[in-house]
Amino acid sequence: MEKDFFQMVYQVVRLVPKGRVTSYGAIAAYLGAKSSSRVVGYAMNGAHQVKPKVPAHRVVNRNGLLTGKHHFETPYHMQELLAKEKIIVENDSIVDFKKLFWDPSIELKL
DNA sequence: GTAATGACCTTGG
């Protein structure tokens, strides 16, 4: 199993600063698999059972839309967590997502 | 082994 890819995704998500968000494509691109953005999302699917728990609520799609909120314990849970991060979410979309966007490929600058 | 699905992104009309 390519759990390594999953672990890498989890690692990057965990490195996301508080009050910041990133996208699947950004993580995938950072891992060198920008084409595998879907796999990143799938990895998040297993983040629920991974320890320590991964802040998947900080990971959204390219539109800044909380597409995976439904995969959380409760759809509100994700927004609540984001609200705790001082991130405003409206209509399942992150406000100022462009500013809150945290790109590992740029911040970490591998 | 093949077929279908998915927390996506890019490109074409």
Added chain:
DNA sequence: ACCAAGGCCATTA
């Protein structure tokens, strides 16, 4: 500008 289709990788049926 908006709507539709394709592609890519991994997992599950």
